[in-house]
Amino acid sequence: MAKVKVGVAGYGVIGQRLADGVALQEDMELVGVADVAPTLSIRALRERGMPYALYTALPEKKGDLEAAGIPVSGTLEDLVQKVDVMLDATSAGVGAKNKELYTKYGKKAIFQGGEKNDVADVFFHGYANYEKGLDAQFLKLTSCNTTGLIRAVDCIDRKAGVEKVAITIIRRVADPGDYHRGLTNALQVDKAPSHQAVDLMTIMPHVNATGILVHTPVTHGHIITIVMTPKKDISADEALKYFDDHPRIRVVSLDEGFLGNASLFRYARDLGNPRGDMYEIALWKDTVVKSEGDIMFAINIPQESVTIPESIDGIRAVMGMQKDRIEATNTTNKYLGIGKWKDLS
Amino acid sequence: MAKVKVGVAGYGVIGQRLADGVALQEDMELVGVADVAPTLSIRALRERGMPYALYTALPEKKGDLEAAGIPVSGTLEDLVQKVDVMLDATSAGVGAKNKELYTKYGKKAIFQGGEKNDVADVFFHGYANYEKGLDAQFLKLTSCNTTGLIRAVDCIDRKAGVEKVAITIIRRVADPGDYHRGLTNALQVDKAPSHQAVDLMTIMPHVNATGILVHTPVTHGHIITIVMTPKKDISADEALKYFDDHPRIRVVSLDEGFLGNASLFRYARDLGNPRGDMYEIALWKDTVVKSEGDIMFAINIPQESVTIPESIDGIRAVMGMQKDRIEATNTTNKYLGIGKWKDLS
Amino acid sequence: MAKVKVGVAGYGVIGQRLADGVALQEDMELVGVADVAPTLSIRALRERGMPYALYTALPEKKGDLEAAGIPVSGTLEDLVQKVDVMLDATSAGVGAKNKELYTKYGKKAIFQGGEKNDVADVFFHGYANYEKGLDAQFLKLTSCNTTGLIRAVDCIDRKAGVEKVAITIIRRVADPGDYHRGLTNALQVDKAPSHQAVDLMTIMPHVNATGILVHTPVTHGHIITIVMTPKKDISADEALKYFDDHPRIRVVSLDEGFLGNASLFRYARDLGNPRGDMYEIALWKDTVVKSEGDIMFAINIPQESVTIPESIDGIRAVMGMQKDRIEATNTTNKYLGIGKWKDLS
Amino acid sequence: MAKVKVGVAGYGVIGQRLADGVALQEDMELVGVADVAPTLSIRALRERGMPYALYTALPEKKGDLEAAGIPVSGTLEDLVQKVDVMLDATSAGVGAKNKELYTKYGKKAIFQGGEKNDVADVFFHGYANYEKGLDAQFLKLTSCNTTGLIRAVDCIDRKAGVEKVAITIIRRVADPGDYHRGLTNALQVDKAPSHQAVDLMTIMPHVNATGILVHTPVTHGHIITIVMTPKKDISADEALKYFDDHPRIRVVSLDEGFLGNASLFRYARDLGNPRGDMYEIALWKDTVVKSEGDIMFAINIPQESVTIPESIDGIRAVMGMQKDRIEATNTTNKYLGIGKWKDLS
Secondary structure, eight states: OOOEEEEEEOOSHHHHHHHHHHHTOTTEEEEEEEESSOOHHHHHHHHTTOSSOEEESOGGGHHHHHHTTOOOOEEHHHHHHHOSEEEEOOSTTHHHHHHHHHHHTTOEEEEOTTSOGGGSSEEEOTTTSHHHHTTOSEEEEOOHHHHHHHHHHHHHHHHHOEEEEEEEEEEEOSOTTOOSSOOSSOOEEOOSSOHHHHHHHHHSTTSEEEEEEEEESOSSOEEEEEEEEESSOOOHHHHHHHHHHOTTEEEEOTTTTOOBHHHHHHHHHHTTOGGGOOOSEEEEGGGOEEETTEEEEEEEEOTTTTHHHHHHHHHHHHTTSOSSHHHHHHHHHHHHTTTGGGGGO | OOOEEEEEEOOSHHHHHHHHHHHTOTTEEEEEEEESSOOHHHHHHHHTTOSSOEEESOGGGHHHHHHTTOOOOEEHHHHHHHOSEEEEOOSTTHHHHHHHHHHHTTOEEEEOTTSOGGGSSEEEOTTTSHHHHTTOSEEEEOOHHHHHHHHHHHHHHHHHOEEEEEEEEEEEOSOTTOOSSOOSSOOEEOOSSOHHHHHHHHHSTTSEEEEEEEEESOSSOEEEEEEEEESSOOOHHHHHHHHHHOTTEEEEOTTTTOOBHHHHHHHHHHTTOGGGOOOSEEEEGGGOEEETTEEEEEEEEOTTTTHHHHHHHHHHHHTTSOSSHHHHHHHHHHHHTTTGGGGGO | OOOEEEEEEOOSHHHHHHHHHHHTOTTEEEEEEEESSOOHHHHHHHHTTOSSOEEESOGGGHHHHHHTTOOOOEEHHHHHHHOSEEEEOOSTTHHHHHHHHHHHTTOEEEEOTTSOGGGSSEEEOTTTSHHHHTTOSEEEEOOHHHHHHHHHHHHHHHHHOEEEEEEEEEEEOSOTTOOSSOOSSOOEEOOSSOHHHHHHHHHSTTSEEEEEEEEESOSSOEEEEEEEEESSOOOHHHHHHHHHHOTTEEEEOTTTTOOBHHHHHHHHHHTTOGGGOOOSEEEEGGGOEEETTEEEEEEEEOTTTTHHHHHHHHHHHHTTSOSSHHHHHHHHHHHHTTTGGGGGO | OOOEEEEEEOOSHHHHHHHHHHHTOTTEEEEEEEESSOOHHHHHHHHTTOSSOEEESOGGGHHHHHHTTOOOOOBHHHHHHHOSEEEEOOSTTHHHHHHHHHHHTTOEEEEOTTSOGGGSSEEEOTTTSHHHHTTOSEEEEOOHHHHHHHHHHHHHHHHHOEEEEEEEEEEEOSOTTOOSSOOSSOOEEOOSSOHHHHHHHHHSTTSEEEEEEEEESOSSOEEEEEEEEESSOOOHHHHHHHHHHOTTEEEEOTTTTOOBHHHHHHHHHHTTOGGGOOOSEEEEGGGOEEETTEEEEEEEEOTTTTHHHHHHHHHHHHTTSOSSHHHHHHHHHHHHTTTGGGGGO
């Protein structure tokens, strides 16, 4: 079977990881990536020897790239014509503009969470509503927090039903290496309900959700606490077992040394994972408590990489590569190496 | 009527504020404070001209204080004999030892939250269980987070009943000026349920409580999100009105400029409050949301000063100065200047 | 003698402190302050009972202030007409615009460090070039880092001469309560030489200066290390003695408990200083080292309040209140309570 | 020629990187690593499939490792017998104890900077005093800051001579993933002169050095500013050229996007370097300034990985693998992939 041809627009924090993730899929071919300026990410691509061909999204700025010694293989429009599907990880708003190009050439595209919902036909999550993405032209992925959150809620929902959730998002305020945003010795509060709770209800309309988001001055990994009311009464241990069985959830404990979000980043670095990334969300065993019918627990969201698997699931859906949710996500997982470690336990 | 004579053991973050708070009570007399070494707080007391007499808790180390130019008025044992009640704000464990001295002279004492519960006859909160403290010899105050949390929960409980709460404590990890503890670019997770949830159930045994605590690298003000299930259905607006009527809760909004915990500290400084302290907890109007029967909201706990009013309430209880909860707390509030600002609204 | 009438434009971090500082000068009268919106600072002014009359700099926005319950006494133009001198602490660029108003009414004005140098006739420092400010119409104050730095350099220069300095500014990146700027887990480097080194040479043209500035994620107090080459060889102890004799330099030590910039903020709070402010720079005794002919040492700059005394010196200069540098600065110091604590040592 | 057999004691932040670095040397064989408990690093080793054999330094605790599913190949004493040289990266003080074992079996060992100088015969730096390490039994490496600092100072010293340096170390306070130490919203000052300045004089006794160290709340990369007085007058451009020619110094600029220490960490991650590590120090072109005869500039020290190359140089020295400093360091560089990128420029 011919490999599905994929391009990536926007080679930033997410775009780089999408490119790496697609390159690992044996049934896909990464045709190239597009960006506009000699950013550090592009300079690193060059220092790595240009493993991915670079296309320019702003042909008039091509000279800036070449002046920095970076070879350019063509324009974004060239790239679009060569692929079956584009992953659009450009800055918020640019994706909507790029969509015109994708439409012009009748290509499929998957937008990241920063775009407005109406950029796409379907608001998509690989586990929660894979079927809705089948053969669609345009998908929008859930944001990093929502992607990880839905993994956990969908996991229990399929076992015991979920009536409602109330979430507290303890948000990392900036990515490592960001200087243009940041917070210093402050916790910042957002207007409630948080968009993640609202988005969860869009994807899982049978669940009632609300939530509060607080920004904190750290760079590695959001933490979300979730107060969940299952429809069927389950024990903390049952919940834990369901989580442990999910390929994209890593159950960890304080005793093992996972004391917080920084432990997970350190662990991923020590694993030798490229960039110290982790695709799984982590869930702390020691935080799972039951109070009356509610289950409360805390998860860690590796914001830079968590949406990569669900984005690749999206390619499988729009291209109809697998019709079945489990078959699709398992294929993505296999090529990304997700869940291998579970065999060790 | 003779003023009640009060001493403070431990002149650190809390002890200094207890001394200042007692000094403002017109029906109390601050006899003196006790400490052991020429800390910055003691050096500041000297630079201020010794408004409070200093007693030494370690007579053999008196020379260190005098070498730093700090006059010493006697020993902790001397101080105990001169007072009716001691406020013990020493480091965890020292209070239990000091208790022998208080027992020896038949004096009353109020311990701060760091001590174990069994140090005292009653685990005390000025609003939630004032009556239990009446005429007791030894009280232990709730910790800073628990004190503020109970204000909010008790406030609704007296209006609509509270069946259960699930809390997420976003904890500041160190006080301003701490170097011996700290956290850098990490969120640290504690084993659940948090002690604050357990403590709430000790004080309010009819409420079911659980919670998760996450430490964050900031110094000003814990933030707690609370998912509360009232017994009687109330709207978000009703909840807000009850909060707004509570003397020790300050309802604030993002629109006014209160964007997070740092805004409250800045505002208290701009008010000219000594040390930039605030006795009230703040509650963000913009975070109060209703989801099915639950009310969810976020509060700010000024950790350095929040327990001062309830500690003074404790003096009123153990000394029998007021028999009535409202009369007692209102008297404390009046002398501390709490709630005056509500008249402006 | 009639008091000098002073107005303050811009009631933010610096403006509030200028107003408080002027209000303490027995030979000055604070006529009022001007601002544009119901910021937290203005809301605090109201909660304090309007100790200072408020004028609006944007008459068309007066309604916003009144809607927040804040009484308005007139316009900035009204205020300018009532005063002898304006202290302009508005955001960068606004001062240059306000200057037209000051010029229209022939009033004197002193601008803060954020404005461009050409806004004023004289670039001013109370200790280093007081005489240049005498009877000038417009002064621009040095910025917070430069003000503190020049105190230390001028102090040695008047005793031993200073040939050159090389400074490293370890800059706090935001003020307490700031959310619009910040830095998270990063040190940010600026292009060298830093403007503070260049500004020092403008004020003290006989000194050669260079420097590097690094932004750090903290809110309280810049730290500057200074490598200074005196013209006359002096010992570390001699340098220390000169510093200790300077009214606006507070020599502190690690042994006393001053472990870093946060200790100084804590100490100022414990002193009961309004807002926890300190007017003095601190200099760590334990950092003063000599290497060949150079003296190296570290100072702390309390960025929110350090320029207040030199700004008030500026009023004395432009109004000719004192002709002599020492007489002027001593008068400022007396009313601000600076140096009193030195008598304790 | 037989490969040199190397063991690593202590598989923490440094030990892991030493093991990885040695494994890359084609003329060395990594026999195994030793540690005591199932830390996260050891758990990661297991999840990676045990690429390195693990020996236990505490045989009585072997059960803890096995209980965590980690296979143990023997004891530290077993490991020592199998190797030619041990790299000791255990916690401070443990190395001195391990030395008894190394002595017992007549093995060579190289200790990291945390040990006391008298643990070894030679205090070593690959570039500055390689010859002293030749055929020695015990070396102690310079600490991370000193290693990077000496690269830069030695680089100029060999071209123009260096008379003196005055350094300001802006130190990251904790490594990513540390919770046991940390600093929150504070800059902490150490007693001067810093040990790094003193250590530099031990290695380079003809240079006069002093310095001040300030701890800052970040985790990635110390920054050091250096005021250097060369013996021979050189321009900033000449200095820059010398730095650029040094294999272990990476000259970067703000314009390229290297805005601070977090940019370098991000760039190393984007390069795909394991753990996001970088062996080179970075030097900001934009900070190199000349003032009278002095050259001032700022460098970045990647604290987790910077000592790895010089540690491997140490193996070459003690084993007499190369007699020449340049030949030895170039061989280390070749196998670590250092300097390859320079060909791109």
